[in-house]
Amino acid sequence: MSANPASSPQHKKVSLITLREKKECGEPIVSLTAYDCPTALALDAAGVDLILVGDSLGMVVLGYETTLPVTMDEMLHHCRAVARGAKRAFLTGDMPFLSYQADVAEAVRNAGRFLAEAGMDSVKLEGGGELASTVRAIVSAGIPVMGHIGLTPQSVHQLGGYRAQGRSAAAARALLDDALALQQAGCFAIVLESVPARVAALISERLTVPTIGIGAGAGCDGQVLVSHDLLGLFDRFTPRFVKQYANLRGEMLRAFERYHAEVRGREFPASEHTFSIGDDEWQALLDGLDDAPPGD
Numbered sequence: 001m002s003a004n005p006a007s008s009p010q011h012k013k014v015s016l017i018t019l020r021e022k023k024e025c026g027e028p029i030v031s032l033t034a035y036d037c038p039t040a041l042a043l044d045a046a047g048v049d050l051i052l053v054g055d056s057l058g059m060v061v062l063g064y065e066t067t068l069p070v071t072m073d074e075m076l077h078h079c080r081a082v083a084r085g086a087k088r089a090f091l092t093g094d095m096p097f098l099s100y101q102a103d104v105a106e107a108v109r110n111a112g113r114f115l116a117e118a119g120m121d122s123v124k125l126e127g128g129g130e131l132a133s134t135v136r137a138i139v140s141a142g143i144p145v146m147g148h149i150g151l152t153p154q155s156v157h158q159l160g161g162y163r164a165q166g167r168s169a170a171a172a173r174a175l176l177d178d179a180l181a182l183q184q185a186g187c188f189a190i191v192l193e194s195v196p197a198r199v200a201a202l203i204s205e206r207l208t209v210p211t212i213g214i215g216a217g218a219g220c221d222g223q224v225l226v227s228h229d230l231l232g233l234f235d236r237f238t239p240r241f242v243k244q245y246a247n248l249r250g251e252m253l254r255a256f257e258r259y260h261a262e263v264r265g266r267e268f269p270a271s272e273h274t275f276s277i278g279d280d281e282w283q284a285l286l287d288g289l290d291d292a293p294p295g296d
Helices: 017-023 037-046 072-085 104-116 131-141 153-159 169-185 197-206 248-264 279-290
Strands: 031-034 050-053 090-094 121-123 145-150 187-195 210-216 222-225
Touching: 017 031, 017 090, 037 050, 037 072, 050 072, 050 222, 072 090, 072 104, 090 197, 104 121, 104 131, 131 145, 131 169, 169 187, 169 197, 187 197, 197 210
Parallel strands: 031 050, 031 222, 050 090, 090 121, 121 145, 145 187, 187 210, 210 222
Antiparallel strands: none
């Protein structure tokens, strides 16, 4: 009797326990972003462990200049789409700017919406030790929280742009302190973005929860990239830490140009792309038109 594919290890739903075990045994956690159902389906099929529905969608999907304009409604809309496609990966939804900073009670309510309304398994917040009480309250409500330190895009204006963080001894120590504070508050994992590799490796060694690096070197417990960057779909700029595994924008442009040319040249649609009507039915239609009085 064949095994049920849904029960095999490669199809088993990834959980917090799975992620913790990967940290303990030294197996890297594989993470990517998704903002729609087809991408989520593909990431699940590829065996990605953790799918992040990032507020980066504001820039790579919605055309905003930064992530700051992204709203709760926009995040929940895209989270629902991803949840409809991904059944294996652990799902994390980004809490957008001002959905958790102003008030702890509001932060808990908004975090809960990601699970109750959008099918997420957890939420992600940007910030360090100053958010410890907020993280603690959300976790106490039964909602898993991922932290995010280093380059935090929601603070782009405060940071003076998209700049690497933790490049001095004092700044690196502050990042370590932030990571420890977030772990103590209950974060199940912490994203380290645009942090020197040695600093990220040190933080990863000092924490018992997994670190997920993006521009933070190979010493983290896992890696995440924005899928649109990896696929070559976002052309406004490419961060230094991105490796492009495809150039889908180029492929799309060539396909669109070919379609444009074939429509203009009346090459498309060809006979194999059309439907037919039998000769008898066609003749009956024409005869009926001949018999019809003008204006009918």
